[in-house]
Structure formats: C-alpha cells, structure tokens
Amino acid sequence: MKNLLLLICLLVLSVSGAFGQRLQARLVTSAYAWERQDTIGTSSQHLFGYQTVQLSLAGEQLSFHTYLQGFNDFAGPVKNDPTVRLYNLYAKWSNIARIADLSIGRQAVFAGVGTGTIDGGLATMRFLDSKVKVVGYYGSLPSLGYKAALIENAADNSMMGGQLVVAPVEFAQASVSYMKRNMRPETYFGTRRDSLFNPYLVEIKPSATAEEYLSGDLSLDYKEIVSGYARFDYDLLLEKNSRFQLFTRVTPFSSSSVKVLQPLSITAEYLQREPRLLFNSIFSVFSFTSLKEYEAGAEYSIGTKWQVFAKYGSVSYNDATQNQITVGVNGEHISASLTRDDGDGGELSAASLNLGYPLFENKLTPTLLVGYAHYKLSEFSQLENALSVAVGAVYRPLRALSVDAQAQWIQNKIYNTDMRFFVRVNYLFSQQLAIF
Numbered sequence: 362m363k364n365l366l367l368l369i370c371l372l373v374l375s376v377s378g379a380f381g382q383r384l385q386a387r388l389v390t391s392a393y394a395w396e397r398q399d400t401i402g403t404s405s406q407h408l409f410g411y412q413t414v415q416l417s418l419a420g421e422q423l424s425f426h427t428y429l430q431g432f433n434d435f436a437g438p439v440k441n442d443p444t445v446r447l448y449n450l451y452a453k454w455s456n457i458a459r460i461a462d463l464s465i466g467r468q469a470v471f472a473g474v475g476t477g478t479i480d481g482g483l484a485t486m487r488f489l490d491s492k493v494k495v496v497g498y499y500g501s502l503p504s505l506g507y508k509a510a511l512i513e514n515a516a517d518n519s520m521m522g523g524q525l526v527v528a529p530v531e532f533a534q535a536s537v538s539y540m541k542r543n544m545r546p547e548t549y550f551g552t553r554r555d556s557l558f559n560p561y562l563v564e565i566k567p568s569a570t571a572e573e574y575l576s577g578d579l580s581l582d583y584k585e586i587v588s589g590y591a592r593f594d595y596d597l598l599l600e601k602n603s604r605f606q607l608f609t610r611v612t613p614f615s616s617s618s619v620k621v622l623q624p625l626s627i628t629a630e631y632l633q634r635e636p637r638l639l640f641n642s643i644f645s646v647f648s649f650t651s652l653k654e655y656e657a658g659a660e661y662s663i664g665t666k667w668q669v670f671a672k673y674g675s676v677s678y679n680d681a682t683q684n685q686i687t688v689g690v691n692g693e694h695i696s697a698s699l700t701r702d703d704g705d706g707g708e709l710s711a712a713s714l715n716l717g718y719p720l721f722e723n724k725l726t727p728t729l730l731v732g733y734a735h736y737k738l739s740e741f742s743q744l745e746n747a748l749s750v751a752v753g754a755v756y757r758p759l760r761a762l763s764v765d766a767q768a769q770w771i772q773n774k775i776y777n778t779d780m781r782f783f784v785r786v787n788y789l790f791s792q793q794l795a796i797f
Contacts, residue, residue, distance in 0.1 A: 452466055579592075599638070606631070
C-alpha cells in the first residue's frame with residue numbers, strides 16, 4: 362500500500378505539474394466525553410478522540426484523493442491502542458479522450474445497487490453528449506478495519522458490477538445496475554471444551570457467503586410540477602424480489618408557463634423490502650416476511666422563510682403494524698415538530714425544538730435542541746418519560762476555520778442524569794501550486 366501511494370503521488374505530480382495543481386485539505390479534530398453508570402454505584406469516564414484528514418491534489422486531468430480517520434479511546438475501562446482507518450486512496454484520470462474517467466485505488470462505489478468500498482478500479486464512459494453513461498468496477502474488499510493494506514485472500518473477497526444510465530429527455534433518467542460480491546472470512550483458531558471440560562484448540566473455517574443483485578430505477582423532475590422515483594431490486598442468488606420503492610412529489614397548482622413559487626406540495630412513498638441476507642449464511646434458510654412502509658404528507662410554504670408540514674406513515678411486518686403522525690414547522694432559525702406513534706410496537710408521544718441564531722455577521726451561532734418523549738414499549742408496559750437538552754455554539758472566525766462545541770444532558774428510565782460533551786475543530790486549506 363505504501364508503494365502504491367508513492368507511485369500514485371509521483372504519477373499525479375509529474376503529469377499534472379505542467380498545468381499547476383490545486384491542493385485542498387480538510388482537517389477535522391473532534392472529541393466526545395461522557396460518564397456512564399456501569400452498575401449501581403459504579404461509573405466510568407470516557408473520552409473518544411478522532412482525527413480526520415481529507416486530501417486532494419488535482420491537475421488538469423489527473424488527481425489524487427485520500428480520506429482517513431484516526432481514533433483513540435483516551436479514557437475508560439477498555440482503553441485501546443490508536444487505530445487508523447483508510448477509507449479511500451486513489452488516483453483519477455478524468456476526461457480521457459473527452460468520453461471516459463478512470464480511477465484506481467481504494468475508493469467508494471455508488472452505482473445503483475452496487476455500493477461499497479473496493480481496492481481496485483472504476484471506469485466511466487459517456488456517449489451522446491452524456492445522455493448515455495456506462496460504469497464498470499472490479500476490486501477486492503478492503504481489509505478488516507480499513508487498514509492500509511490489501512486483504513490477504515483477495516481472490517475470495519471481491520466485488521464487481523456495472524451500471525447503464527440513460528437520460529432520453531431532460532427531465533427523466535433511467536438506469537440498470539448489477540452487483541456481485543463474494544466474501545470468505547479467514548480461518549482462525551478457537552478454544553473449545555470436550556466432555557470433561559478440558560480446553561483444546563479448534564480450527565474454525567467460516568463458510569463463504571455471497572450476494573448478487575440486479576436493479577432498475579427511474580427518476581424524473583418535470584418543471585417543478587411533479588418529481589418521482591421508482592426502484593426495483595432482484596436477488597439473483599435467492600431468486601426473489603428484494604426491494605420495491607415508489608416516491609412522488611406533486612405541486613398541484615403549478616403551471617409550466619408561470620414560474621411562481623407554489624406554496625403547496627404533496628408527497629407519497631411506498632417501500633417494500635426483504636431482509637438483505639447473504640447467500641449461504643445460516644440466516645438465509647429461515648422464512649421472513651416483507652417489511653412494508655407507507656407515507657403520505659403535505660408541505661405548505663408561508664412566504665419564503667416559513668413552512669408547515671404534516672406526515673402520516675405506517676410500517677407493517679407480518680400481522681404487526683405501527684402508525685406515525687408528525688406535524689411541524691420550519692423557519693429560518695427555528696424548527697419544531699410533534700410526533701405520535703401507536704401500534705403493536707408500543708406508544709410514543711414526542712416533541713422536539715431546534716433553535717439556531719447567527720450573531721456578529723454569522724461568526725457565532727448559538728444553538729439549542731430540546732426533545733421530550735412520553736412512551737411505553739407494549740400494551741402492558743408502564744409509561745416512561747425521556748428528556749434531552751443540548752446547548753452549543755458554532756464559532757467561525759474565518760471562512761476556513763470553524764469550531765463546534767455542545768453540551769448534552771439526558772434523563773430517562775436508565776440514566777437519572779447523563780452529561781456529555783462534544784467539541785470539533787474544522788479547518789479547510791486550499792492553495793494553487795505551481796512548483797512541479
């Protein structure tokens with residue numbers, strides 16, 4: 362991985378040097394601290410620290426990208442050694458012959474039903490003024506914990522697939538995608554006991570699992586009058602439907618000839634999905650029922666700064682059903698909502714309030730979040746209360762620098778008083794280079 366990183370850097374710098382380079386870096390340092398009551402009269406203090414680095418170096422056509430995060434538990438009963446997760450590290454060659462892009466390295470894939478991270482290559486080709494796009498990818502799965510190393514049994518842990526995207530008209534787009542993923546965990550030794558309870562080592566060989574899907578989706582957005590999305594996934598290995606989704610937003614009083622902001626929008630969504638189980642896993646032999654979700658809502662704008670909304674949703678699984686009603690208001694500096702749930706999953710009445718007001722020319726923004734819930738988990742359970750309050754501020758002295766701080770207080774059935782603190786420093790650096 363180190364040799365690959367050096368090769369990618371040299372390639373990007375040497376080829377893009379003739380055109381100058383844009384160096385961008387985002388550094389995010391954050392800490393999260395709280396005290397937890399482990400048992401009666403016993404508590405433990407925790408302090409998590411994170412350091413995130415996003416770096417890109419881009420020339421005319423070639424660019425280099427990386428994203429990694431370090432983590433350490435500085436305080437607590439189970440302190441660990443620092444860990445680093447390398448989420449991506451790849452070089453990209455854009456606009457090859459004005460029709461193609463190619464990226465090589467560790468990278469995230471978003472191609473219809475194919476989503477995940479691979480150590481490999483991804484290519485995109487565009488035809489007919491980008492009305493037709495073809496995406497293909499292949500690579501091994503990242504190592505455990507996203508370590509900066511290739512996985513040892515890469516041949517048995519891989520992901521491949523492709524997507525065809527067609528935009529026949531300006532307001533509509535359709536795609537067909539395919540994905541196949543193979544996973545074989547490495548063997549390991551575990552301690553077992555015989556009939557006399559004597560320990561002995563046993564080699565554990567986990568079974569190989571896989572998933573293979575075919576998907577199609579359609580999206581449209583016609584002149585702010587109607588927009589919609591439809592998707593269908595099919596599990597090729599289990600030979601059954603996996604997901605079916607429909608969503609639409611309609612502005613009933615809009616006119617394609619009059620470009621005036623219309624205040625009323627109506628939304629509706631339907632989702633039916635099966636549990637996404639790996640083929641050849643122990644769970645795939647059990648029988649499951651489809652999960653079905655319905656939601657309908659309306660949004661009404663009052664001027665340009667206020668909006669009221671209402672939603673009704675229902676979730677059903679087998680003979681169990683849960684219903685939810687939500688009403689609320691969104692403003693320029695405030696949002697509030699009321700929610701009511703009832704059904705076989707219990708009852709819940711909740712309210713939330715979110716405030717944020719910028720001061721000193723947007724350099725300082727105090728924030729306040731309040732949430733309250735009154736619930737019971739079943740028909741015969743006792744009613745319980747939960748209250749949470751968060752007070753914080755966002756300080757932005759420079760466009761490239763921001764500091765977020767928040768104190769959180771929680772009270773519920775388990776914790777009488779729970780205090781948590783969160784701090785984050787975000788720094789963005791961007792510089793045009795011409796030194797290579």
